[in-house]
Amino acid sequence: MLLVRITSALTEGTLMDTENDVGREDERNGKSAPKDDPACDPQQIDDVQCRMRGIAKQAEYNAQFKDLLVKAKADYEQARQDYRQKRHDSQLKVQDLRHQVKQLTERLRCKIEQEKVVRCIDKAFLQVVEELDACQKGDGCCCREDECQFDTDVSGVTQDKLDEELVKRISKYQQWTDAAQACFTRLVGEPAALEVRVAARKADIDGISAALMADPATTDLKTVYAKALVADREVRRVWNGFDDIGDFVDCLCSTLNCWTNGCKAVSELTGARAVLECKLEAGRDRCIRLETKTVEEILVIYDKNWAKDHRQGEWDRHTKHDHDGHDHDGHDHDGYDHNGRDCGCGRRSGDGNGAVDEVSGSNDGESSLA
Numbered sequence: 001m002l003l004v005r006i007t008s009a010l011t012e013g014t015l016m017d018t019e020n021d022v023g024r025e026d027e028r029n030g031k032s033a034p035k036d037d038p039a040c041d042p043q044q045i046d047d048v049q050c051r052m053r054g055i056a057k058q059a060e061y062n063a064q065f066k067d068l069l070v071k072a073k074a075d076y077e078q079a080r081q082d083y084r085q086k087r088h089d090s091q092l093k094v095q096d097l098r099h100q101v102k103q104l105t106e107r108l109r110c111k112i113e114q115e116k117v118v119r120c121i122d123k124a125f126l127q128v129v130e131e132l133d134a135c136q137k138g139d140g141c142c143c144r145e146d147e148c149q150f151d152t153d154v155s156g157v158t159q160d161k162l163d164e165e166l167v168k169r170i171s172k173y174q175q176w177t178d179a180a181q182a183c184f185t186r187l188v189g190e191p192a193a194l195e196v197r198v199a200a201r202k203a204d205i206d207g208i209s210a211a212l213m214a215d216p217a218t219t220d221l222k223t224v225y226a227k228a229l230v231a232d233r234e235v236r237r238v239w240n241g242f243d244d245i246g247d248f249v250d251c252l253c254s255t256l257n258c259w260t261n262g263c264k265a266v267s268e269l270t271g272a273r274a275v276l277e278c279k280l281e282a283g284r285d286r287c288i289r290l291e292t293k294t295v296e297e298i299l300v301i302y303d304k305n306w307a308k309d310h311r312q313g314e315w316d317r318h319t320k321h322d323h324d325g326h327d328h329d330g331h332d333h334d335g336y337d338h339n340g341r342d343c344g345c346g347r348r349s350g351d352g353n354g355a356v357d358e359v360s361g362s363n364d365g366e367s368s369l370a
Contacts, residue, residue, distance in 0.1 A: 043282075046278075046279065046282040047279075049278065049282075050274075050275045050278035050279050050282065051275060053274050053275065053278045054271035054272060054273075054274040054275035054278070055271060056274070057270050057271050057273070057274035058267050058268070058270060058271035058274075061266065061267045061270045061271075062263075062267050065263045068181075069259075069260060069263065072184060072256060072259070072260075073256075075184075075188045076188075076252060076253070076256050078188075079187060079188045079190070079191060079252055080249055080252065082191035082192075083190060083191040083194070083245065083248050083249070083252075084245055085191070086191040086192075086194050086195050087191075087194065087239075087245055087248075089195075090194060090195065090198045090238075093198055093202070094198060094201075094235065094238055094239075097198075097201050097202060097205055097235045097238075098232075098235050098236075100205050100209070101205050101208070101228060101231050101232045101235055102232070104205065104208050104209060104212065104228050104231075105225070105228045105229065105232060107212060108212070108221060108224055108225040108228055109225070111212075111216075111221050112221050112222070112225060117222060118225070121222060121225055121226055121229070122229070124226075125226065125229045125230075129233065139237065139240055139241030140240070140241030140242065140247075140251070141183075141241070141242075141247075141250075141251035141254070141255070142182075142183035142186060142187070142251075142255070143179075143180055143183045143184075143251060143254055143255035143258050144179075145254070147176040147179065147180070147258070148176070148180065148254070148257070148258035148261065148262070150173055150176075150261055150262060150264075150265035151169070151265075152265050152268045152269060152272075154166060154269065154272045154276075157272075157276065159276055159279065159280045159283070162273070162276055162277065162280065166269060166272065166273050166276065167273065169269060170266055170269045170270060170273060173262060173265055173266050173269065174262075174266050176258075176262055177258075177259060177262030177263055177265075177266055180255055180258040180259035180262055181259050183255045183258075183259075184252070184255045184256055184259050187248070187251060187252045187255060188252075190240065190248065193240070194238070194239075194240070197234075197238050197240070198238060200234075201231065201234055201235050201238055204227070204230075204231045204234065205231055205235075207227070208224060208227055208228050208231060211224045211227075212224065
């Protein structure tokens with residue numbers, strides 16, 4: 001039995017010497033103790049996946065407007081040219097219509113014998129016009145500047161306020177963007193609409209002129225006079241609120257910019273929303289994983305933070321042996337320490353007169369092999 005223990009001790013000593021030699025050789029070659037690779041952080045994977053989901057949502061949204069915005073650029077150039085031409089062609093016609101309706105109105109006032117009737121119709125007309133002005137607020141540029149300011153900063157949006165803040169903001173901005181798109185479409189059609197309005201005003205004035213030339217006995221002058229007042233107002237509004245070509249072009253440009261910036265903002269916020277929703281989902285999955293695999297998670301954290309330190313400690317202990325076969329604790333590789341105490345090889349020190357064999361109990365200083 002003792003022979004087996006001695007042989008085992010000698011073998012272990014040989015292995016330890018071999019490991020020490022390898023360790024010392026690694027140190028001489030500039031190699032350090034082996035280190036674990038950095039632990040994989042699943043949260044980083046979640047972040048990448050969430051960003052990819054955000055990009056995908058942005059691309060999905062952008063696909064709805066890509067072709068429309070490309071077409072809008074061409075429509076913008078065409079609308080500028082067409083409006084300039086139509087406005088130039090209509091300028092003299094509108095001036096002539098204003099002159100005609102002014103003359104017709106004066107003639108009708110003269111034909112109505114009672115001046116009081118004229119004054120009362122004028123008052124009624126002004127009262128109706130006041131209400132019409134309140135109703136017809138769409139004249140001029142249909143794009144509102146205050147609805148073209150888009151905030152894409154989401155740094156203050158937390159996951160628990162996702163619906164309250166971000167979703168509502170996206171909905172509001174989408175409404176503004178849709179309004180800008182509708183305004184731009186209307187402006188693109190303005191050159192043709194201008195031509196139609198001028199023709200309609202000419203038809204109105206021609207009808208009033210014809211009524212004046214009809215049989216006075218069958219003509220209601222009060223009605224014709226009211227029509228003349230309305231025609232005069234419509235001729236003045238024929239430009240649809242644009243005082244000149246520059247006003248129209250500025251409105252067209254700002255509306256296109258508003259629509260474009262709105263699409264861009266909603267696209268970015270849609271992507272940000274997808275990222276936050278993805279992270280919220282990943283957080284819920286993380287909680288489920290912690291609840292169902294608690295032990296596994298404990299060991300993952302241990303392996304990540306401390307296991308390699310413990311392995312490093314074992315490496316350091318292997319490399320602390322001296323070249324003379326003694327380690328720093330005073331142990332020899334033959335199983336004894338310097339005081340003759342047992343180092344775990346099956347021997348123990350005697351009382352100073354010699355080693356005592358655990359099997360034979362001999363104290364003559366010589367080992368008895370059994």
